[in-house]
Amino acid sequence: xxxxxxxxxxxxxxxxxxxxxxxxxxxxxxxxxxxxxxxxxxxxxxxxxxxxxxxxxxxxxxxxxxxxxxxxxxxxxxxxxxxxxxxxxxxxxxxxxxxxxxxxxxxxxxxxxxxxxxxxxxxxxxxxxxxxxxxxxx
Numbered sequence: 584x585x586x587x588x589x590x591x592x593x594x595x596x597x598x599x600x601x602x603x604x605x606x607x608x609x610x611x612x613x614x615x616x617x618x619x620x621x622x623x624x625x626x627x628x629x630x631x632x633x634x635x636x637x638x639x640x641x642x643x644x645x646x647x648x649x650x651x652x653x654x655x656x657x658x659x660x661x662x663x664x665x666x667x668x669x670x671x672x673x674x675x676x677x678x679x680x681x682x683x684x685x686x687x688x689x690x691x692x693x694x695x696x697x698x699x700x701x702x703x704x705x706x707x708x709x710x711x712x713x714x715x716x717x718x719x720x721x
Contacts (some may be wrong), residue, residue, distance in 0.1 A: 587713045588616040590659035596621025598629040598646035598687040600666040602699050605641045606706040611694050614714045620655050622670035626649035632687050635695045661713070 589611075591603040596619055604619035611617060625648050631642050649655075653672045655661055661678045666670050666686055673679065682705055687695045 586614055586616055587660045588618065588658060589661045589663065589713070590655055591617070591619040591622065591663045591665070592671055593619075593665040594621055594623050594667050594686070595625035595629075595688070596651070597625035597627060597632055598632045598695075599684050599698070599702060601628055601646055602636060602645055602702050603646075603663065603665070603706055604613035605636060605643055606699075606703055607710055609641070610707055610710040611714060615710060618649075618655060618659065619651040622651045622667040624650050629695075630689065631685055631695045632699070633695055635692060635699050641698075657694050661709070663709070671686070695700075 585644040589601040589607060591607070600619035600621060604617050607615060607617040626646070628643050628646050636643050650669065651667065656672045656677065657674055659677065661680070662671060664679070664681045665684045678701055684705075685698050687698050690698070
């Protein structure tokens with residue numbers, strides 16, 4: 584079985600989806616292929632999100648927001664949306680989840696930390712599920 588591909592999508596690809604991508608890459612390592620995109624990409628990562636992630640040891644200042652398109656969705660096994668649900672192309676056979684995560688845009692650092700904590704919990708559960716070993720036979 585090949586490794587699963589996860590796409591995290593939000594509106595600007597500058598906050599929630601970036602945090603989810605960074606955390607999923609951290610927790611999933613080489614076992615999961617992780618991407619992110621936005622339905623209306625911003626120009627850069629939200630600086631408060633970048634600061635909150637830097638506190639956890641993750642550097643995201645070089646991330647360039649990516650446009651959510653059909654190819655990205657089609658190449659993914661799991662599509663996680665966070666606020667852009669209806670703008671995400673839908674393909675049969677793909678697993679879709681919509682995570683009701685607050686938008687960090689315009690929020691203070693303490694609030695953004697809480698949002699990232701929420702994303703962290705969700706990402707850990709998703710990665711654990713995707714990387715769980717098959718049960719032993721016998």
